Structure formats: structure tokens, C-alpha cells
Amino acid sequence: MQPPHSVLSKAEILSLQAAFGSHDLARESWEIFCKDWSFDDLFPDLIPFVFANVKIEDSNKFAGLMRGYSRYQWCKNQIVLQDVTTILDRLEQRSIPVMLSGMFSVVQHAYPDSAMRNIHSVDLITSVGDLQQAENIVSSLNACLKSHAKFNVTSNLVECIGPRRSQDAWRDAVECQVLDRKALSVGIEDTLICVLSARPHFSSVTHVSWIADMTTAIALPYVPTSLNQKLNQYRVVNSIQTNLQYLSGLFLEANLSEKYSAFVPLSNLKIGLLESLLKQTPYSGTLLAIGSTLIEQLGLSKK
Amino acid sequence: MSRYRIAGAHIAHQDIDGEMIIVDLKMGAYYSIGGGGTAIWNYLSNGLTVDQTVDALSLAHSTDRSEISNSVQELLKTLLQDELVVESSDGEPLQPDSANLKPSERLPMEPVVLEKFSDLSNALIYDPIHDFDQTTGWPNLQVNPASAPQRKAVETAGL
Numbered sequence: 001m002q003p004p005h006s007v008l009s010k011a012e013i014l015s016l017q018a019a020f021g022s023h024d025l026a027r028e029s030w031e032i033f034c035k036d037w038s039f040d041d042l043f044p045d046l047i048p049f050v051f052a053n054v055k056i057e058d059s060n061k062f063a064g065l066m067r068g069y070s071r072y073q074w075c076k077n078q079i080v081l082q083d084v085t086t087i088l089d090r091l092e093q094r095s096i097p098v099m100l101s102g103m104f105s106v107v108q109h110a111y112p113d114s115a116m117r118n119i120h121s122v123d124l125i126t127s128v129g130d131l132q133q134a135e136n137i138v139s140s141l142n143a144c145l146k147s148h149a150k151f152n153v154t155s156n157l158v159e160c161i162g163p164r165r166s167q168d169a170w171r172d173a174v175e176c177q178v179l180d181r182k183a184l185s186v187g188i189e190d191t192l193i194c195v196l197s198a199r200p201h202f203s204s205v206t207h208v209s210w211i212a213d214m215t216t217a218i219a220l221p222y223v224p225t226s227l228n229q230k231l232n233q234y235r236v237v238n239s240i241q242t243n244l245q246y247l248s249g250l251f252l253e254a255n256l257s258e259k260y261s262a263f264v265p266l267s268n269l270k271i272g273l274l275e276s277l278l279k280q281t282p283y284s285g286t287l288l289a290i291g292s293t294l295i296e297q298l299g300l301s302k303k
Numbered sequence: 304m305s306r307y308r309i310a311g312a313h314i315a316h317q318d319i320d321g322e323m324i325i326v327d328l329k330m331g332a333y334y335s336i337g338g339g340g341t342a343i344w345n346y347l348s349n350g351l352t353v354d355q356t357v358d359a360l361s362l363a364h365s366t367d368r369s370e371i372s373n374s375v376q377e378l379l380k381t382l383l384q385d386e387l388v389v390e391s392s393d394g395e396p397l398q399p400d401s402a403n404l405k406p407s408e409r410l411p412m413e414p415v416v417l418e419k420f421s422d423l424s425n426a427l428i429y430d431p432i433h434d435f436d437q438t439t440g441w442p443n444l445q446v447n448p449a450s451a452p453q454r455k456a457v458e459t460a461g462l
Contacts, residue, residue, distance in 0.1 A: 051320070061437075064436070064437060064438040064439050064440040065432060065435070065437060065440045065441075066440070067319065067320060067322070067439075067440050068431065068435055068436075068439065068440015068441035068442070068443070069431050069432065069440060069441060070319050070320075071319060071324050071335075071440070071441055071442065072426075072427070072431040072441040072442070073431075074317050074319065074324065075324070075326055075333060075423060075426075075427065076427060078315045078326050078328060079328070079427075081315075082313075082328050113317075115317060115319070146424070179312045179313075179315070179328075180311070180312025180313075181312075
């Protein structure tokens with residue numbers, strides 16, 4: 001991972017505390033860290049996120065391009081949303097219930113503004129019985145869709161959390177707005193459980209955004225409590241809850257700690273504790289991957 | 304006295320750091336409204352009449368009322384012509400927040416800047432970082448101007 005990516009992820013984590021306002025620490029850090037970069041060092045997907053959260057003076061060499069990229073991403077997202085409405089309309093005509101899920105769900109629930117997150121794919125959850133027909137409909141619409149987003153029709157909610165819990169997720173789906181129409185979206189808690197249940201496909205391109213999604217969602221004030229309730233309903237082992245709480249606490253601590261401390265490596269003790277907790281869980285592979293990525297993202301190393 | 308509203312869900316808009324960007328998803332057009340135009344858009348699209356908009360802006364700015372009125376009328380004319388807003392008789396208008404401003408706090412209203420790019424899909428083809436002007440960014444293309452999106456810039460000077 002390139003150093004600027006690491007710094008961007010730090011800036012991103014820092015900005016969570018500010019609840020998407022401009023935060024002194026984030027602003028100051030940004031100005032310090034970006035001074036030696038070229039624009040090619042920046043991770044494009046994060047630019048609107050940083051631009052929205054960090055006050056960047058007009059004199060900053062990145063200001064124009066960051067503003068431009070923010071416009072660009074917002075416009076692209078509008079076209080994706082338009083395509084989503086086209087698909088939803090057609091599925092509704094055929095009486096096929098569908099929930100929006102995955103990244104789209106995170107964007108809808110966790111980000112105050114969809115412009116902050118590049119929507120490059122949209123997952124549409126149907127029941128197993130409707131899957132084939134829904135896939136055919138979406139395929140038939142390909143020619144008239146205007147965006148370059150990937151639209152994935154899936155029933156993998158069942159695969160992630162099982163058939164009974166899948167029914168719970170349908171029951172707990174929440175209404176969201178997609179341009180001029182209402183749609184159903186998987187709740188943020190079920191989204192997180194699904195995301196945590198499935199090993200993410202980390203790559204140098206995607207994992208920064210993935211971390212942004214996870215940290216953004218878990219940092220929402222109501223999520224730790226409601227996530228615990230959901231995990232209890234699902235009777236997921238306690239260690240998972242512990243780890244989620246710990247991860248949530250770790251993110252919050254990174255934000256709430258005193259000035260500059262977020263840039264000071266967390267203590268080796270905390271790293272060891274995190275790793276130890278992660279290894280104890282049935283989902284250790286996934287959580288260890290999250291933890292390892294976090295450690296990497298935060299530039300931590302054990303001495 | 305006419306009120307206005309955004310023409311429909313196909314008109315999406317977003318305030319990006321004080322600049323109002325608007326896309327017409329039916330026509331594939333992109334607009335950027337800056338300067339004093341952002342406030343005019345906010346007032347008109349939230350149901351204020353032209354007079355109410357001019358009143359609100361006059362309270363907030365030291366600029367001559369007639370000049371403000373001209374700016375509002377001119378921008379509204381374009382918004383109606385391009386069908387970004389339409390006349391409306393329903394809805395509660397937004398309450399202007401400038402009523403408590405003291406005269407000493409008033410600043411001149413910035414000139415209204417409106418830019419239109421009639422081919423959004425074309426602008427989205429290019430590399431948003433390297434193909435655009437480094438100072439102003441996307442969608443202001445810096446290379447290969449022969450294939451640049453059709454651009455029509457309107458600036459209302461004098462305010």
C-alpha cells in the first residue's frame with residue numbers, strides 16, 4: 001500500500017469523530033500530509049469523502065481537482081440511481097420483491113450524502129424463488145442502463161445468515177429513497193453481519209473503501225446497540241459481539257483520543273489484544289483479515 | 304404571484320461546498336450555479352416567489368435591490384427555459400433566514416455564475432483527474448477541446 005493511501009485512511013478515520021463536519025485535527029493533519037503529494041498519489045474513491053470532511057483552502061493545489069472529482073462522482077452516482085429506479089420499476093411490475101443491499105445499503109444508511117461514496121456496484125436481494133426471473137429481467141435491461149455500475153441479483157442473504165434469519169432481514173428491511181421512488185434496503189445491522197460473515201475480497205484498490213464503509217457504519221451512534229440486539233436474536237457467539245464492540249471501540253478511540261494521538265501508533269498491547277480476540281472467534285479468518293488490514297492501514301507495527 | 308418547484312425527480316441537485324450542481328437526467332445536461340446564484344436557486348426551488356426571493360436577498364446583502372431583482376429574473380428565466388424548475392401552486396415556501404440580519408452584516412451579493420454542459424455523458428468519458436483543468440477540475444476539460452462537451456457559460460455581471 002502506498003503511504004498516501006495509509007494517510008488517507010487515517011484522515012478518513014479521524015473525520016468520523018467530527019460526524020462529517022470539519023474537524024480541526026483532520027483539517028490540520030490533511031494540510032500537513034498532503035503538501036508533498038502529487039494528485040496521482042490520492043485514492044480517487046476517497047476524494048469526495050475527504051473533500052466533504054476536511055476544510056481545504058482554495059489555495060491548496062488539490063482544491064480544484066478535488067472539487068471537480070466530487071462533482072464527477074456525484075453525477076456518476078445519480079446515473080446509477082436512475083438505473084436502480086429503472087430496475088426496481090421493472091421488478092415491481094413483475095411483483096418481485098427486492099431489497100437493496102451491500103455497499104448500496106451502507107451508503108444509504110451510513111453516509112449522510114451518497115456523493116461521498118462511489119457506487120460502482122449495486123446488490124439486489126431477491127428470494128431464492130425469484131432469483132432466476134429477476135436475473136433475466138436485469139439482464140434484459142442491460143442495453144438501456146446508462147451507468148457502468150454492476151448490478152448483481154443475488155439471494156446470498158440466505159447463504160450469509162441462513163434462511164430463517166433471512167426472513168428476519170426481510171421483516172427488518174427499511175425504506176429508503178432512490179430518486180423519486182421508495183425502495184427497501186437491508187438494515188444496516190444485517191448488512192454488517194453479512195459483510196462480517198463473508199470474507200471481503202481485499203485488494204489495494206477496494207479495501208480502503210471497505211474500511212471506510214465499516215468504520216463509518218459502526219461509528220453510527222445507534223449501531224453498536226442495535227447490532228448487539230440483532231446478534232443476540234441470531235444467537236451469534238458472544239465472542240463475535242465482543243470483537244465487534246472492541247472494533248467499534250477501537251475506531252471510536254482512534255477518533256476521540258486527544259489531539260494527535262490518532263497518529264501515534266496504538267500500543268503493542270492493544271494490537272496484541274486485538275489479535276488475540278480475533279483469533280478466538282469462529283469467524284477468525286474474516287475478523288483477523290479486518291484486524292490485519294486495520295493494523296496495516298494505521299501504519300502499526302509490533303516492535 | 305408565481306411560486307416554483309424543481310421540475311421532477313429527474314432533476315437532481317447537490318450543494319458541493321457552496322456551489323449548486325444540478326443534473327437533468329432526462330436531457331443528460333449538467334449545470335453549475337455559483338456565486339449569488341446558489342441562494343437564488345435555494346429560495347426559488349423551495350417555493351419562494353420572485354419578490355420574496357428578492358426581499359430575502361436584499362435583507363442579506365448590501366447590493367442594490369434592482370440589481371438583485373435583475374439577477375433573480377435572469378437566472379429564473381434560464382431555469383424555466385431549461386425546465387429545471389416549473390411553476391407551482393402547492394407546498395409551503397421556505398422561510399428566509401436573513402430577516403434578523405443587521406445592516407452592518409450585509410455584504411454585496413456575489414455575481415451569479417451559471418455554467419451548462421449539455422452533454423454529461425461525454426464529460427463522464429474522460430479521466431476526471433488528468434483530462435481536466437487543474438484549477439477548476441471536472442467538467443472543465445483541458446485537453447482536446449475539439450471533443451469537449453458542449454459548453455455554454457452565462458455570467459451575469461454587475462452584482
